[in-house]
Amino acid sequence: MGTMRFTIAILLTLVHQTESSSVFVLKGQDVRLDVQTNITLEKDIDVLFWKFNTLVNVVKYPPKVTFERFKGRVEFSEGNFSLLLKNLQEGDSGPYEAIVSGNKNTNVATYMLVVQERVEPPVLTVDPVSTKSDPCNANVTCRGQNTSVTSSCNNSTCSQVGGESRGAETSTVPLLSVYVAGGSIICNHSNQVSWANDTKEIKTFCVPKFERDRADHNYAVIHVIIIFVACALIGW
Structure with a gap:
């Protein structure tokens, strides 16, 4: 921030x-x-x-x-x-x-x-919605000074899905914007004289597919071993 x-x-x-x-x-x-x-x-x-x-x-x-x-x-x-x-x-x-x-x-x-006045620091919240087939998605909300925007983000871009994103060049209303840069999701709050931001690293919710597949494979192997050991202990 x-x-x-x-x-x-x-x-x-x-x-x-x-x-x-x-x-x-x-x-x-x-x-x-x-x-x-x-x-x-x-x-x-x-x-x-x-x-x-x-x-x-x-x-x-x-x-x-x-x-x-x-x-x-x-x-x-x-x-x-x-x-x-x-x-x-x-x-x-x-x-x-x-x-x-x-x-x-x-x-x-x-x-x-x-x-x-100088804008207040915004607050960014991230709700991961990743799946195995789509391992890098999140719904994010950017809040600041009586307004907010919600966006759907992945590891390369964000698309606004709700809220107000005001702030034309001549407007006196602060602008909220959400975007992806440098491996992070950035919530930016600005007016014509100041800005502040809150960031979340994408890697905290986005696991590359090959790592997710490897984790799933390791989990399956461990599960099979546990079943095998359990069967051996009960004399099967």
Whole structure:
């Protein structure tokens, strides 16, 4: 079982568009939001505002002012007008936009910020259903944070047979997935900022056919010997 730990801030690169960009951030981390077009502020006329949730002012420039709700939690760059949000919490999720206000209002950046917690480690259970003719099968269940998936697995692949396996690239719902890799069945639980997994080695329930046949043969031989010894003891 392992969990990837994210310990660096997410820095967004400059893009030349003003459409909303979805940004996923691990709770407690930082993120930098850049303006999405080249701008020059006309002296004594233009003022730039970073806003949260449309109506809440974060900072304005010039002069540089940080508004009460975000004091001590943001850094504004006078050079490139970027906004660094620090120690993000779930309540910081929502739309952020940069607007230049002057002779007219111009939107120069729009982001949809989603702050997510680290996913919990999942739990993988394996129920072997192997037979002599099919010695390497198991029904497995992967559980994590109020959802689960069930799959039928063998030594090379898993096929989902029930439950919910959510988690499109833009979804905020954690994704559960089950697959075979490196001789193990892996139950992976992830969102856009973290993941954790639980694994079970296939060999714990999958006996190669030649070994199973050899075990059956040895059992038959031992059974015959026991019968022979028993007959000899009773004088047959």
